[in-house]
Amino acid sequence: MRVDIVTIFPEYFGPLDLSLIGKARRNGLLDLAVHDLRTWTHDVHRTVDDTPYGGGPGMVMRPEPWGEALDALAPADAPAPRLVVPTPAGVPFRQALAHELADEPRLLFACGRYEGIDQRVLEHAGTRMPVTEVSLGDYVLFGGEVAVLVILEAVTRLLPGVLGNVGSLEEESHAHGLLEAPVYTKPPTWRGHDVPEILRSGDHGRIARWRRDEALLRTGRRRPDLLAALPAESLDKRDVTL
Ligand code: ADE
Numbered sequence: 001m002r003v004d005i006v007t008i009f010p011e012y013f014g015p016l017d018l019s020l021i022g023k024a025r026r027n028g029l030l031d032l033a034v035h036d037l038r039t040w041t042h043d044v045h046r047t048v049d050d051t052p053y054g055g056g057p058g059m060v061m062r063p064e065p066w067g068e069a070l071d072a073l074a075p076a077d078a079p080a081p082r083l084v085v086p087t088p089a090g091v092p093f094r095q096a097l098a099h100e101l102a103d104e105p106r107l108l109f110a111c112g113r114y115e116g117i118d119q120r121v122l123e124h125a126g127t128r129m130p131v132t133e134v135s136l137g138d139y140v141l142f143g144g145e146v147a148v149l150v151i152l153e154a155v156t157r158l159l160p161g162v163l164g165n166v167g168s169l170e171e172e173s174h175a176h177g178l179l180e181a182p183v184y185t186k187p188p189t190w191r192g193h194d195v196p197e198i199l200r201s202g203d204h205g206r207i208a209r210w211r212r213d214e215a216l217l218r219t220g221r222r223r224p225d226l227l228a229a230l231p232a233e234s235l236d237k238r239d240v241t242l
Contacts, residue, residue: 001104001159003032004073004081005148006066007111008048010034012145021153024162040068049114058115066110066121070128073108080129081106086147087116088140090133093151095174097134101151102158109151111144177230179223181214209238 005013013034016022024030038046041064049059074081082104091097101107108129110117125131136147157163173180184195198210216239219227 001030001102001155002081002106003030003109003152004107005032005034005109005111006037006069006073007034007143007145007148008037008113009111009143009145010036013149015149016152020162021156024156024159027161029159029161030156035069035073037065037069040065040072052115056115060115061112061117061121063118063121063124066117067124070108070110070121070125074125074129076128079106081108083108083110083122083125083129083131084148084151085110085112085117085122085131085133086136086144086151087112087133088135088138089116090135093134093136093147093154095154097132098151098154099158101155107155109144109148111148113143177226177234178215179219179226181211181218212239 007013016025016032016034021030025032037048041047048061048065050062052058052060070083074083082101084101084107086109110121122131122133134147134151136150141147158169163169169175171180184199188195188200196210198206201207216227
């Protein structure tokens with residue numbers, strides 16, 4: 001997968017050399033480049049923002065540098081990337097969207113700052129490429145950079161060959177619309193707390209059932225919205241008695 005990121009703070013993306021994302025880059029599974037938006041300014045102050053039309057607090061990112069950046073990184077004679085713009089006004093970022101993005105050959109991230117990017121940039125980009133405005137959650141960050149780190153981590157781990165053990169994708173929270181059951185490792189007793197006996201029984205059928213029950217209970221307590229959204233046919237007879 002090819003990923004381009006445009007930002008006024010390229011230093012935010014240092015961590016993308018680390019851990020499994022860094023390894024995916026070194027292995028050629030992820031081809032990633034970070035670009036400074038100010039490259040596409042032409043005044044001595046390298047201005048990227050201005051006051052909002054209609055008044056109000058804060059500053060808005062001017063369209064011209066963004067237009068030039070997108071022209072350079074998504075030229076008309078090459079296959080168009082999918083443009084992803086993090087904003088608290090976007091659609092919620094969920095595991096299903098992470099899967100969708102992981103299937104794209106090219107992603108282009110535009111990191112807004114201040115009150116956001118002049119909307120005409122996204123309108124114009126929409127005539128050339130698919131555009132998705134994405135929100136991490138119902139809170140406001142300083143800008144899109146941290147959101148891009150989060151989105152990229154969720155997407156990269158879904159790319160074929162990135163995770164050693166693909167089974168962990170099957171089991172994890174949100175894989176089946178449920179939160180994952182609690183996990184334990186050695187020692188069997190620690191500070192007076194025991195690992196649930198059933199996990200040490202070796203009975204794989206009962207262990208699977210226990211994990212399913214715990215996942216349902218946890219989801220019901222912590223995320224009743226997720227439980228309510230589960231299609232009836234994904235519940236078995238035993239589930240409904242919980
Ligand atoms: N930029 C600022 N706040 C954000 C949020 N909640 N999600 C995505 N991008 C953002």
